[in-house]
Every structure is written in C-alpha cells, then in structure tokens.
Amino acid sequence: MYEIVRQAVEERDFKRVKDIFSHLEEADIADLIQGFHDNQEVDAKDISLLFRLLPKDTAAEVFTHMDSDMKELLINSFTDTELEDVVDNLFIDDTVDLIEEMPANVVQRILHASDSQSRRLINMILKYPEDSAGSIMTTEYVYVFKEMTVKDTLEKIRSLGMVKETVYTIYVTSQHRRLLGVLSILDLLTADDDEIVGDIMDTDVITALTTEDQENVAAMFAKYDYVALPVVDNENRIVGIVTFDDAMDVVEEEATEDIAHMAAVSPSEESYFKTSVFTHAKNRIVWLLVLMLSSTVSSVIIGHYEAAFAAVPLLVASIPTLTGTGGNCGSQASTIVIRAMSLGEIQLKDFFKVMFKEFRISLLVSVILGTVNFFRIYIQYYNDPTVDQMRLAICVSLAIVAAVIMSKLIGCILPMAAKAVHLDPALMAAPLISTIVDASTTLVFFNIALVVFNISM
Amino acid sequence: MYEIVRQAVEERDFKRVKDIFSHLEEADIADLIQGFHDNQEVDAKDISLLFRLLPKDTAAEVFTHMDSDMKELLINSFTDTELEDVVDNLFIDDTVDLIEEMPANVVQRILHASDSQSRRLINMILKYPEDSAGSIMTTEYVYVFKEMTVKDTLEKIRSLGMVKETVYTIYVTSQHRRLLGVLSILDLLTADDDEIVGDIMDTDVITALTTEDQENVAAMFAKYDYVALPVVDNENRIVGIVTFDDAMDVVEEEATEDIAHMAAVSPSEESYFKTSVFTHAKNRIVWLLVLMLSSTVSSVIIGHYEAAFAAVPLLVASIPTLTGTGGNCGSQASTIVIRAMSLGEIQLKDFFKVMFKEFRISLLVSVILGTVNFFRIYIQYYNDPTVDQMRLAICVSLAIVAAVIMSKLIGCILPMAAKAVHLDPALMAAPLISTIVDASTTLVFFNIALVVFNISM
Numbered sequence: 001m002y003e004i005v006r007q008a009v010e011e012r013d014f015k016r017v018k019d020i021f022s023h024l025e026e027a028d029i030a031d032l033i034q035g036f037h038d039n040q041e042v043d044a045k046d047i048s049l050l051f052r053l054l055p056k057d058t059a060a061e062v063f064t065h066m067d068s069d070m071k072e073l074l075i076n077s078f079t080d081t082e083l084e085d086v087v088d089n090l091f092i093d094d095t096v097d098l099i100e101e102m103p104a105n106v107v108q109r110i111l112h113a114s115d116s117q118s119r120r121l122i123n124m125i126l127k128y129p130e131d132s133a134g135s136i137m138t139t140e141y142v143y144v145f146k147e148m149t150v151k152d153t154l155e156k157i158r159s160l161g162m163v164k165e166t167v168y169t170i171y172v173t174s175q176h177r178r179l180l181g182v183l184s185i186l187d188l189l190t191a192d193d194d195e196i197v198g199d200i201m202d203t204d205v206i207t208a209l210t211t212e213d214q215e216n217v218a219a220m221f222a223k224y225d226y227v228a229l230p231v232v233d234n235e236n237r238i239v240g241i242v243t244f245d246d247a248m249d250v251v252e253e254e255a256t257e258d259i260a261h262m263a264a265v266s267p268s269e270e271s272y273f274k275t276s277v278f279t280h281a282k283n284r285i286v287w288l289l290v291l292m293l294s295s296t297v298s299s300v301i302i303g304h305y306e307a308a309f310a311a312v313p314l315l316v317a318s319i320p321t322l323t324g325t326g327g328n329c330g331s332q333a334s335t336i337v338i339r340a341m342s343l344g345e346i347q348l349k350d351f352f353k354v355m356f357k358e359f360r361i362s363l364l365v366s367v368i369l370g371t372v373n374f375f376r377i378y379i380q381y382y383n384d385p386t387v388d389q390m391r392l393a394i395c396v397s398l399a400i401v402a403a404v405i406m407s408k409l410i411g412c413i414l415p416m417a418a419k420a421v422h423l424d425p426a427l428m429a430a431p432l433i434s435t436i437v438d439a440s441t442t443l444v445f446f447n448i449a450l451v452v453f454n455i456s457m
Numbered sequence: 458m459y460e461i462v463r464q465a466v467e468e469r470d471f472k473r474v475k476d477i478f479s480h481l482e483e484a485d486i487a488d489l490i491q492g493f494h495d496n497q498e499v500d501a502k503d504i505s506l507l508f509r510l511l512p513k514d515t516a517a518e519v520f521t522h523m524d525s526d527m528k529e530l531l532i533n534s535f536t537d538t539e540l541e542d543v544v545d546n547l548f549i550d551d552t553v554d555l556i557e558e559m560p561a562n563v564v565q566r567i568l569h570a571s572d573s574q575s576r577r578l579i580n581m582i583l584k585y586p587e588d589s590a591g592s593i594m595t596t597e598y599v600y601v602f603k604e605m606t607v608k609d610t611l612e613k614i615r616s617l618g619m620v621k622e623t624v625y626t627i628y629v630t631s632q633h634r635r636l637l638g639v640l641s642i643l644d645l646l647t648a649d650d651d652e653i654v655g656d657i658m659d660t661d662v663i664t665a666l667t668t669e670d671q672e673n674v675a676a677m678f679a680k681y682d683y684v685a686l687p688v689v690d691n692e693n694r695i696v697g698i699v700t701f702d703d704a705m706d707v708v709e710e711e712a713t714e715d716i717a718h719m720a721a722v723s724p725s726e727e728s729y730f731k732t733s734v735f736t737h738a739k740n741r742i743v744w745l746l747v748l749m750l751s752s753t754v755s756s757v758i759i760g761h762y763e764a765a766f767a768a769v770p771l772l773v774a775s776i777p778t779l780t781g782t783g784g785n786c787g788s789q790a791s792t793i794v795i796r797a798m799s800l801g802e803i804q805l806k807d808f809f810k811v812m813f814k815e816f817r818i819s820l821l822v823s824v825i826l827g828t829v830n831f832f833r834i835y836i837q838y839y840n841d842p843t844v845d846q847m848r849l850a851i852c853v854s855l856a857i858v859a860a861v862i863m864s865k866l867i868g869c870i871l872p873m874a875a876k877a878v879h880l881d882p883a884l885m886a887a888p889l890i891s892t893i894v895d896a897s898t899t900l901v902f903f904n905i906a907l908v909v910f911n912i913s914m
C-alpha cells in the first residue's frame with residue numbers, strides 16, 4: 001500500500017491517491033503520510049497537499065493520529081480558515097492534547113481558530129491536574145433532561161450528528177446539569193417512543209470525580225467494562241466523559257511508566273526515536289549516579305575485610321555469584337509485588353501476609369540454590385590441592401541461603417513501604433534493591449567466612 | 458458497604474441484602490460476595506444463598522467476576538436447572554474461560570447444561586490456539602444480510618434483546634456469512650427506515666483472522682479506537698467479534714507477562730495470593746539456577762586474576778561498583794528497547810539505528826559517571842598513604858567508561874537478536890544482561906588494572 005501511494009504521489013496522480021484514501025481508515029492514512037515525511041520521500045509542500053485531499057471530518061481525525069512534529073508542520077502550512085476547519089472537527093480532548101504539545105505561537109493560532117465555547121472548555125480542561133480524570137475527559141457527550149421522551153432523545157441524538165463512541169450512553173441530568181441517571185442507546189431502541197427517560201433510566205451511576213487519578217479511572221473501566229464513564233464535579237454535575245479508548249491509552253501509558261521506573265529510568269513523554277540522545281541520557285544518569293555512589297558502601301565493606309580475602313583469595317571469586325543471586329531474588333520479589341500492587345491484587349493491609357509468603361518462597365528457593373551451589377564449588381575445585389573445597393562450599397552456600405532470604409524480604413518490604421509513604425512503589429525496583437542487597441550480602445558473606453575459615457581480623 | 462451487607466447477612470435480613478444488591482454494579486456484588494468468602498465471614502451455604510438472591514441475568518454477570526475457586530464452589534452448590542440458568546445467560550467467551558479453569562467433572566456438568574448450539578460454539582472456540590483472536594472472541598454479535606432494510610435491522614436488534622457492547626456495531630454479510638460491510642448503530646438511527654443496509658454500510662472493514670495473535674488484536678484496538686473488531690476465517694466469513702473490554706484485558710495481561718519476564722520470573726496465570734508458595738518458587742527457581750551457574754564465568758575470571766588483586770587488594774573493593782553500574786546501564790537499555798519493541802516503536806530494521814543511538818547515549822553517560830567516580834576514589838583515599846589514588850582512580854574510571862558502553866550495547870543488541878530468532882525479547886532483560894555484563898566488565902577491569910599498575914602475571 002505504502003509503495004502504491006508513494007508512486008502515485010511521484011506521478012502526481014492525486015486523483016488516485018484520493019481514491020485510495022477514501023478506502024482507508026484514518027489511522028492508516030496518518031501512518032502513510034507520517035511515513036512519507038519521516039523517510040523524507042515527499043517534501044513538506046506535497047505533505048500539506050496530500051492532507052488537503054481529505055474530506056474535512058476525515059482530515060481532523062487523520063490529524064490527531066500524527067506525531068507532534070508533523071502536526072506543527074501542517075498547522076504552519078494551514079491558512080486560518082483551514083486551521084478552523086480542522087479544529088472545528090477535533091474532539092475537545094484532542095484539541096487540549098494538541099495545545100499541550102505545541103509551542104506558544106502555534107497555541108495562539110489554535111485558540112484563535114476555536115470558537116468561544118470551545119475556548120472556554122479547553123481552558124477548563126487545561127486547569128485540571130495532570131493525569132486526572134478531568135485532564136483526559138472529553139466534553140462531547142449526549143445529555144437530556146429527565147422529563148424528555150424517548151422520541152425527543154432519539155431526535156436529539158440524530159440532530160447532534162456526532163460520530164463514534166460518545167453517543168452509546170446518554171446521560172440524564174437535572175436543569176442544573178446534576179447527573180440523575182444513564183441510558184444506553186439500546187434502552188432507547190427497545191422502549192416506546194412516548195416513554196419518559198426519567199422513568200426508564202438507570203439511577204445507580206458509577207462516576208469519577210474530575211480530580212480522580214487517571215490510573216483509578218482506567219481500573220474502573222477494567223472492572224465494569226464500560227464504554228464511557230461520566231466525570232462529575234463536587235456537586236455531582238456532569239462536566240465530561242472518559243471513553244474506553246482513552247482508558248486503554250492510560251493502561252498502556254501507566255505500564256510503560258512502571259516499566260521505566262523499574263529499570264531506574266525517568267519515563268519519557270515521547271517515543272524512543274523521538275526522544276533525543278541528550279534527553280535519554282538525562283533520563284538515565286540521575287539514578288546511575290545515585291546507585292554508583294551508593295555502591296561505595298559495598299566497597300567500604302569489602303575493603304574492611306581485606307584480611308579475609310588475603311587469607312582465602314578465592315572468597316573474592318564468589319562475590320559475583322552472591323551479589324548476582326541476591327540481586328535477582330530481590331528484583332523478582334520487588335517486581336512481582338509492584339505489579340500486583342498496581343493491579344490492586346495486593347493492598348497495604350496485606351503487608352505481613354506478603355512478607356510471610358515471600359519468606360516461605362525464599363526458604364524453598366534458597367535451599368535449592370544453596371545445595372546446587374555446594375556441589376558446584378565442590379566439583380569445580382575438586383582437584384585443586386590449594387583449596388579447602390569443603391569449607392569454601394559450606395561458606396558460600398550458607399551465604400547464598402542468607403542472601404536469598406534477605407533479598408526476597410527486602411524486595412517485598414521496600415515497595416510496600418514506599419507506597420505507605422506515598423512514593424511510587426516502582427522506584428523500589430531491581431536497581432535500588434540490587435544495590436542494597438549487594439551491600440548486605442557482602443557483609444553477611446565475609447562474616448560467615450571469618451567463622452568458617454577461622455580467620456581473625 | 459461491605460460492613461452493612463455483612464451485618465444484614467448476619468441478621469439474616471436477606472430482603473435488605475437483595476435491596477442493596479439491586480443498586481449495585483455486578484462487579485461490586487461479586488467483590489462483596491468474594492470478600493465474604495475469602496475472609497471466611499460467611500459460610501459456603503450462605504454464599505450460595507446470597508447468589509440466589511440475584512435476578513437471573515445479573516447472576517450470570519456477577520458469576521463471571523468471581524475467581525475460579527468461588528465459581529467451582531457455586532457450581533457444586535447449583536442444581537442442574539440453576540446451572541442451566543447461569544450458563545444460558547453467560548456470553549460464550551465467558552463460558553469458554555470458565556471451562557478452561559474448571560476441573561473435568563465440573564466441565565462435564567457445564568457442557569451438559571449448555572444447549573447444543575452453544576456446545577458447538579464452545580468446541581469451536583476451544584480449538585483455536587491459545588492467545589489467538591479466535592480464543593478470545595465472543596460469538597454473540599448482530600449480523601444482517603445486505604438486502605435487509607434499516608427497519609428490519611432495528612427490529613432484529615430489538616428482538617435479540619442483547620445487552621451491552623456487542624450491539625453497537627452491526628455486521629452485514631452474504632447468505633454464506635461472508636463479511637461485506639459494517640454499520641454503526643448510529644448509522645441506523647440517522648438513516649431512513651426503508652433504506653437498504655447494503656447501500657449505507659461501510660465496505661472498508663478492518664478484520665482480524667481467527668489465528669491472529671491477541672497482542673496484535675489489542676494493538677489494532679489501540680490504533681483504530683474500535684468498540685469491537687470482527688474475527689473472520691480464511692474465507693472472510695465472520696465467526697465472532699472481539700470487544701474492547703477483552704482487548705483491554707489483553708493489554709494488561711501482556712504488560713504483566715512482559716514485566717514478569719523482565720524480572721526473570723515465569724508469568725503466573727493467577728493473582729499473587731492465589732498462586733501457591735510452591736508455584737511461586739517454581740516460577741522463579743529456573744532462572745535463578747541458570748543465572749547462578751552462569752555467574753561461574755565471572756568467578757573463573759576473577760580467580761584467574763588473583764595476582765592482580767594480591768598486588769592491589771583495593772581492586773576488589775571496586776568490583777561491586779563496576780558490575781553494579783554495568784548491570785544498571787544494561788538493564789536500562791534493554792528495558793527501554795524491549796518496551797519500545799512491544800509498543801511497535803522499534804522494528805527489527807532499526808537495528809543499527811538503535812545501536813548508534815545507544816552508543817551516543819552511552820558516551821555521554823559514561824563520561825559523566827567516569828568523571829564523578831574519578832573524584833570519588835581520589836577523595837575517598839586521599840589520606841591513605843598505602844593507596845596510589847591516582848592510578849586507582851584512573852583504572853576504575855576507565856573501566857567504568859568501558860563497562861557503560863559495553864553494557865548499553867549488549868542491552869540493546871540482545872533483545873533485538875532474540876526477536877530476530879523469534880524468542881520473546883523480554884527474556885533478554887535485566888537479570889540475564891547483568892550476568893553477561895558482570896563477566897565482561899570484570900574481564901575488562903582486570904586487564905586495564907594490569908596495564909595501569911604495571912602488574913605482570
């Protein structure tokens with residue numbers, strides 16, 4: 001498809017391009033044009049030309065699927081009237097997203113192109129805290145008053161001429177916009193024309209407050225399987241709705257953020273390639289510095305036990321095995337606990353239940369690892385007359401058992417403790433856990449070694 | 458709410474319970490009953506009694522929200538007629554999920570309670586490969602023939618009496634079920650009664666094949682913002698639809714799976730507490746063993762350079778800093794690349810582009826880390842006459858620069874290589890990367906040390 005369209009553009013057969021576009025989904029058209037631009041196969045002037053081939057309502061939706069560079073390029077090529085056409089056909093929440101990505105001079109043009117009612121709504125949404133229900137809601141929804149008939153309601157839906165998911169649920173309000181009930185479009189279809197909506201509406205409505213965290217809103221979608229969720233203010237007046245597609249974006253966005261945190265990276269707003277080398281480095285360097293400097297603790301501990309490894313140099317060779325195993329056990333526990341907390345499977349009140357569970361898991365795991373490690377060392381140094389295999393094997397295996405149990409406990413305690421003091425649990429993931437586990441494992445290891453090898457310091 | 462209902466049950470005021478239930482969402486009723494059972498506050502007999510308070514259609518949906526233990530308990534308490542009522546009101550995909558979780562004797566009762574048409578559909582869905590579009594689709598959807606009028610179609614929707622999201626899109630087929638086009642319910646509302654659906658349908662339909670991976674299906678939802686996606690067989694005959702709520706579950710499930718893989722844990726089918734200690738241990742032990750045994754390589758390398766740290770014992774103290782920093786850099790790179798690949802931001806063809814980007818990031822990061830580390834060591838040992846601060850600082854900092862560059866490259870190469878040979882990239886995450894980075898970092902470090910301190914082996 002890409003090649004066919006590219007060739008048509010090259011031959012300047014725009015009639016053909018227009019025809020192909022008419023059979024494509026908006027997201028796919030956006031992908032095509034975006035591709036031409038990213039691969040520098042079509043110049044900026046022809047990109048705007050391609051965009052002008054689209055009917056007005058299609059154009060607006062194609063526009064929302066583009067990346068921010070492309071949007072800026074297009075807006076700069078638009079006349080004021082063209083910009084008005086696009087902005088007119090955008091959903092309010094998409095306009096708000098656009099305003100948040102654009103530089104100030106472009107924002108001014110966009111606001112100028114919006115009618116006064118849209119401007120009022122845009123300003124309202126911009127005021128809600130980032131990542132709140134208010135900030136992701138759209139203000140296009142169908143509301144009717146409870147005295148209206150089914151027939152009136154159907155008329156209203158028809159006359160609004162709205163498209164897409166925002167019309168599947170109809171909200172019934174008082175004259176002051178207080179939310180009284182909901183109706184699905186199916187309820188309307190199966191009711192008689194002269195029934196009163198107030199009589200057939202469902203009055204048990206699940207709502208989200210404007211200030212509700214978007215993560216909780218997405219969780220409500222996952223729980224109730226709704227197509228849309230009404231957003232209300234403190235007086236239960238409906239101010240917008242969140243639709244399932246926005247909730248799906250939130251689920252994906254939050255997972256990406258958690259994953260980044262777990263790898264000690266500050267999350268990036270943009271995609272991998274759109275993020276500059278400098279920003280990537282900035283997102284990674286802070287944690288790396290903190291962790292590198294924290295590892296000084298391990299260095300000091302090792303330095304302190306110089307006498308031990310001067311007596312038995314092979315102790316040093318076991319450090320990577322111990323810190324590695326401890327780190328892996330700790331990150332397993334913390335990752336599982338962090339994910340289970342963000343899915344709501346683990347609550348703070350389960351603190352001791354989780355600790356006890358991780359303790360039992362670590363007992364099982366540590367005994368297996370310790371035993372295998374015992375035989376590994378015994379076999380590895382079997383023919384080496386300079387090594388006391390038995391003592392070395394006992395010493396390292398005991399240290400492994402201790403390391404596994406400690407690190408599993410640290411791995412589950414820290415994320416829950418973080419949550420208790422309202423920090424993001426995902427920050428307590430693998431990298432930080434490993435650093436803490438490194439220090440404690442080394443300390444325990446050398447103390448065991450002092451006893452087993454009977455070394456005095 | 459929980460307390461109020463619990464008290465009503467205790468006082469055996471079931472009329473009150475029934476009244477409260479009538480105002481609650483199905484998912485919330487399920488949570489309540491599930492809670493009573495999990496906390497052992499209401500006995501099994503009363504649990505079934507509570508369930509029997511619900512109207513038939515509500516009961517089925519409440520049932521789908523329960524966990525598998527609870528479902529089994531309920532089914533075992535049902536008479537055959539009661540089971541039939543529940544199964545009758547379940548969506549086919551929920552029945553299939555149920556069959557997959559239940560033990561054989563319960564499955565037999567469920568199949569027995571299904572009518573012959575449902576049984577046929579259940580068997581069809583069970584045959585699709587796990588995690589395919591066919592395995593998550595539902596077979597309840599509205600289809601009409603292209604010769605029908607808008608009025609007929611609306612009549613059909615009304616007569617089906619279906620609830621929820623499955624009626625928002627209407628599929629237009631040939632007499633042989635070949636998919637010809639789609640209509641939204643809104644198209645029907647805004648059309649005249651006597652128009653022919655074949656004339657107003659949209660013929661450019663995005664479909665998924667029954668064998669398509671569920672991850673790709675979820676990605677299509679994220680891209681096109683559909684409420685439902687038709688699933689077709691090889692002859693373009695519609696066999697079912699996937700609805701947005703199932704797609705949302707897939708997004709969450711796949712993220713959980715990726716996160717587990719990244720922490721070297723085999724994903725669990727069940728929630729944290731429902732998974733037994735033994736299964737948790739089993740899910741974690743394999744990777745721990747593999748990684749522990751692989752760390753032998755680092756041990757052997759360290760053992761090999763005994764002469765180096767016999768001459769300069771403080772070299773040992775820097776091992777945790779080096780392996781820790783290398784491991785963190787590697788896991789940052791691999792995590793970011795793995796997530797970007799699963800979001801489709803990075804393709805295999807971008808291999809060299811990613812490597813070049815990570816190389817530039819690592820240059821920036823390594824110079825900063827190396828410099829900071831140089832001063833840290835210089836200051837830490839400033840007053841220690843037994844230490845050659847300058848040489849130690851140079852040696853460790855050079856090793857850090859090398860470790861950071863190597864580990865960023867390993868961290869981006871391995872996940873992409875895994876993908877190229879059709880392995881799950883998430884397996885190439887932090888733990889495996891750390892183990893490989895540990896060995897290579899140690900090797901480079903001691904070789905730099907030999908040169909800087911002029912040690913001969």
